[in-house]
Amino acid sequence: MLRKHVELRPDAEAVVELGGDRLTYAQLWRRAARVAGGLRARGVTAGDRVAVRYPAGTDWALAFWGTLMAGGIAVAVNTRSTSWEVEFVLDDAGVQVDLPADAPLPDGEPYTATDLVAADAAALFHTSGTTGRPKGVPITHEAFATNAENLIRCLGIPRDAGSELRTLISVPLFHVTGCNAQFIVAAYLGGTSVIMPELDLPRIAVALAEERISLFVTVPAVYSLLLRHPAFTDADVSGVRWLAYGGAPIAPSLARSVKEAFPAATVINGYGMTETASLITVLPDQDAAEHANSVGYAVPSVDLGVVPIGDDPYTGELVVRGVTVTTGYWRRPQATAETIVGGWLHTGDVVRVDEAGRVHIVDRIKDIINRGGENISSVEVEAVLLTAPKVADAAVLAVPDEVMGEKVGAVLFGDRAEIDVAEVLAHCRERLADFKVPQYAAVVTEALPRNAGGKLLKNRLRDQVRWGDPLR
Structure with a gap:
């Protein structure tokens, strides 16, 4: 070439x-x-x-x-x-x-x-x-x-x-x-x-x-x-x-x-x-x-393929195969066997395929928040937060809770003087089921940590964020 x-x-x-x-x-x-x-x-x-x-x-x-x-x-x-x-x-x-x-x-x-x-x-x-x-x-x-x-x-x-x-x-x-x-x-x-x-x-x-x-x-x-x-x-x-x-x-x-x-x-x-x-x-x-x-x-x-995780055949883990897909990790036979099954690479991303055939990322399998038995997609909540006034970037994390197991926490990036947390929550309530609305929020003025590919480094965020009292 x-x-x-x-x-x-x-x-x-x-x-x-x-x-x-x-x-x-x-x-x-x-x-x-x-x-x-x-x-x-x-x-x-x-x-x-x-x-x-x-x-x-x-x-x-x-x-x-x-x-x-x-x-x-x-x-x-x-x-x-x-x-x-x-x-x-x-x-x-x-x-x-x-x-x-x-x-x-x-x-x-x-x-x-x-x-x-x-x-x-x-x-x-x-x-x-x-x-x-x-x-x-x-x-x-x-x-x-x-x-x-x-x-x-x-x-x-x-x-x-x-x-x-x-x-x-x-x-x-x-x-x-x-x-x-x-x-x-x-x-x-x-x-x-x-x-x-x-x-x-x-x-x-x-x-x-x-x-x-x-x-x-x-x-x-x-x-x-x-x-x-x-x-x-x-x-x-x-x-x-x-x-x-x-x-x-x-x-x-x-x-x-x-x-x-x-x-x-x-x-x-x-x-x-x-x-x-x-x-x-x-x-x-x-x-x-x-x-x-x-x-x-x-x-x-x-x-592309979808491995359903429930009754809906169009929602589940995305799998992929083709000449651009690796045949295995370098010197990691166990990781390869766990990730590539029957020729399909399991991405770890939960997706929904709409009626037009478009793929929507619903969540990472390991990023789903379990609130009292209700599974909540952090990606879904993040998508709503990104449309809220004055929010430049957002991340959703699970906050441990003795009663519910986990609750929803939102990290909002933007100008602390401009972001109105109450307004953001009201925005969420109009667009999300009640149990998905964040119950904790932290506003940060430094860009959210991401790797070179733009993926949120949630482990680092978990170490950095200190949650205050529940919002509701």
């Missing part, structure tokens, strides 16, 4: 680091081949793991492609991890060569592996570890390419987009959203990855115009902050043609605001997992505002 664009468009920009280097496809190929040669000189052979720990930028891109060209497997390490967490990942992956942030790129005689096949593992990403120790997920060359194909079909990106496709990557490259849904997609069509080393809202507003960005992907929280930032007021976004968000629920009002702020863009909501190389479903542009509480329909290459 990469060689094709090197041959057809050698002088086209492939990778740009904001404030750093700019590489054409020819330059990227030559330098990555030297990285590959340096890795081979250090003993890397087919299937060996190389830890890529550079910050987002051209060095990361060169290390990634260089590892693949050496025939190795790139281990995308979370640069925000503690030293203990990094050591765990390096040991779990059985890394042969570690490339920490302060290490020079390997250099040697140019080398390009010629014996790779589509089913070979190309990279190893680790799950977020929100429910235990992180698990390694091998992603094959075929899964990378197929995920890219899914995204360009669902967004309607022309195959001859070429130089028109310039994506601004503001999310981490060590996560499948940044790597698979942007970095690989740009390379798939011969476009340009414009990489932001760290999130900078004013810089995003400027870069959208200066770098002629046509594709932008990020999580709802960033869109919320960006649209309210003074730097965005006069930003030129006329060139943005394709827009995507995912990783977390989005408030319907925010979905409408995004469409209004980027009037020339096709907007989609994407839902996926590390285990599925990114996308499982996509909510198309025509549904983005009116059905913001849905994650849409299956992408072309996957099959």
Whole structure:
């Protein structure tokens, strides 16, 4: 895939680091081949793991492609991890060569592996570890390419987009959203990855115009902050043609605001997992505002299934299979057997499929609150809280109770002076059954903790939040 664009468009920009280097496809190929040669000189052979720990930028891109060209497997390490967490990942992956942030790129005689096949593992990403120790997920060359194909079909990106496709990557490259849904997609069509080393809202507003960005992907929280930032007021976004968000629920009002702020863009909501190389479903542009509480329909290459948890056959745990879905966790046979049953990967997400075939995330199986025998979906309550006045983000947690077992607690992110908790509760009572209305509430002024994919870190929230007296 990469060689094709090197041959057809050698002088086209492939990778740009904001404030750093700019590489054409020819330059990227030559330098990555030297990285590959340096890795081979250090003993890397087919299937060996190389830890890529550079910050987002051209060095990361060169290390990634260089590892693949050496025939190795790139281990995308979370640069925000503690030293203990990094050591765990390096040991779990059985890394042969570690490339920490302060290490020079390997250099040697140019080398390009010629014996790779589509089913070979190309990279190893680790799950977020929100429910235990992180698990390694091998992603094959075929899964990378197929995920890219899914995204360009669902967004309607022309195959001859070429130089028109310039994506601004503001999310981490060590996560499948940044790597698979942007970095690989740009390379798939011969476009340009414009990489932001760290999130900078004013810089995003400027870069959208200066770098002629046509594709932008990020999580709802960033869109919320960006649209309210003074730097965005006069930003030129006329060139943005394709827009995507995912990783977390989005408030319907925010979905409408995004469409209004980027009037020339096709907007989609994407839902996926590390285990599925990114996308499982996509909510198309025509549904983005009116059905913001849905994650849409299956992408072309996957099959979806529902394992009922009650009498309703359209509500239950979502299962998925297809070429983008991993065949197993790295060196975790027990976890693999528990998660992949009969060829179907169990996502752990409880979904409802509506009459149009749209998928709605109801909850995580482990996030259902049991209040006196009544099962309450935290995701359902969060969706209602996101539509309440002045609430920018929300999380729902179970609060232990001696009588009921668990009660509903709401963590609200926003301006403490503007959020009226009584008004928020009244809003909930109009839209939720009485037993689902939060009985505890805490207002916080710092953004809710999320991992690189936008998933709420509820374990951290539970440690941070101190509940006051019950509200009713």
